[in-house]
Amino acid sequence: MKKIMLITLVIASILACKNEVRYTQNSPEIETYKMVIKDYEVENWESMATHYSDTAKILNNVTEKNAQTVAQLVAQNKQDAALFSSWKYVPEESEYEMVVTDKGETWVNFWGLWQARLRANEHLYEIPVHITARFMDGKIVKEHGYWDISKLVLDLQTFQEAAPPKTKTAETQE
Numbered sequence: 001m002k003k004i005m006l007i008t009l010v011i012a013s014i015l016a017c018k019n020e021v022r023y024t025q026n027s028p029e030i031e032t033y034k035m036v037i038k039d040y041e042v043e044n045w046e047s048m049a050t051h052y053s054d055t056a057k058i059l060n061n062v063t064e065k066n067a068q069t070v071a072q073l074v075a076q077n078k079q080d081a082a083l084f085s086s087w088k089y090v091p092e093e094s095e096y097e098m099v100v101t102d103k104g105e106t107w108v109n110f111w112g113l114w115q116a117r118l119r120a121n122e123h124l125y126e127i128p129v130h131i132t133a134r135f136m137d138g139k140i141v142k143e144h145g146y147w148d149i150s151k152l153v154l155d156l157q158t159f160q161e162a163a164p165p166k167t168k169t170a171e172t173q174e
Contacts, residue, residue: 020100027098029135033108034096036133036140041088043081045074053139060131060145083156087116089129106135114147120159125152 024030032051039048049070052058057067068076081087093113100106110131117124127147134142 022100024098025096027108028138029098029106029108030096032135032138032140033110033133037089037094037110037112040077043077045077048077049074051140052143053136053141056139056141056143058143058145060143061147061149083119084116085119085122087114089114108133108135118152118155121155123155127152 021027036048036051039045039051052070052073054070056070057064058070058073059067060073062068089112093111095109095111097109098106099109110129110133112129112131114127114129115124116127127149129145129147131143131145133140133144
């Protein structure tokens with residue numbers, strides 16, 4: 001009887017110990033997100049888009065009702081890239097982690113320092129960034145990004161206000 005109780009206790013202990021990884025800094029999802037960051041830095045939009053599901057929702061500094069599609073994200077990034085002579089994330093300031101929530105959702109968190117030079121003034125902007133991306137079946141299905149671009153926006157507004165007014169050309173007058 002003691003052997004049966006001991007065996008039952010050992011089996012129960014083994015079954016209770018699921019070697020489930022709930023937090024890590026090394027995972028296929030993290031490697032995928034590192035590729036997303038690299039594709040962004042080198043403006044490889046086609047490659048970047050392959051890491052997202054077709055129905056992914058992108059919520060960078062917006063609420064759910066204003067989420068972007070991947071196509072909208074790519075279009076916005078192309079527009080943004082035209083404003084800068086260079087941009088990158090500082091490798092020494094980049095951190096990645098993967099967590100599995102109590103609901104079984106897999107999320108990759110990224111913290112980084114974004115550096116960019118605005119074409120208009122060649123000023124170096126440094127902006128701390130936090131992005132978290134939910135993965136399903138190896139693809140990003142939802143992404144939340146948070147950063148403060150208020151200084152950059154103010155500078156862009158100043159350049160627009162200082163720009164000489166556009167004059168009508170012969171073509172636009174006809």
